[in-house]
Amino acid sequence: MSLRVVISRRAGREIEEIFDYIAGDSRSAAVRFLDAVDETVSAIAAHPRRWPVFEDIQHPLLPPIRRRPVIGFPIYLVFYLADEESVHVIHVIHGARDLRNLVQPPM
Numbered sequence: 001m002s003l004r005v006v007i008s009r010r011a012g013r014e015i016e017e018i019f020d021y022i023a024g025d026s027r028s029a030a031v032r033f034l035d036a037v038d039e040t041v042s043a044i045a046a047h048p049r050r051w052p053v054f055e056d057i058q059h060p061l062l063p064p065i066r067r068r069p070v071i072g073f074p075i076y077l078v079f080y081l082a083d084e085e086s087v088h089v090i091h092v093i094h095g096a097r098d099l100r101n102l103v104q105p106p107m
Contacts, residue, residue: 002042002045002046003045003048003085003087004045004085004086004087005041005045005086005087006087006088007041007089008088008089008090008091010090010091011078011089011090011091014091014092014093015034015037015092018033018076018094032072033076036071036072036073037070037078037092039071040069040070041078041087041089043068043071044068044078044089048080048082048087049066049082050068051066051068053065053066054067054079062081063081063082063083065079065080065081065090066079066080066081066082067079067080068080069095070092075095075096076094076095077091077092077093077094077095078091078092079091079092079093
């Protein structure tokens with residue numbers, strides 16, 4: 001059974017920015033990226049505790065922040081929180097960025 005998925009506004013903007021960047025070289029690759037994000041988020045919703053906890057940033061009042069590479073685009077990472085009912089996607093960002101300073105739990 002898959003959990004309900006909630007994508008934060010920030011994550012939605014990040015997905016759009018990545019799409020635009022990839023589309024600058026290849027529109028078809030950018031569309032594949034969007035499909036891959038959907039597939040990745042579906043996989044997370046089906047098995048939310050399967051991927052590792054991002055140990056660098058945690059908040060004592062929130063579930064652990066986890067990360068999972070985007071299927072087919074492994075340099076991009078999906079960061080999310082999962083509770084008993086839903087998965088909250090909080091970031092989708094390039095893995096070479098300064099993750100410790102970029103990934104912030106929702107407040």
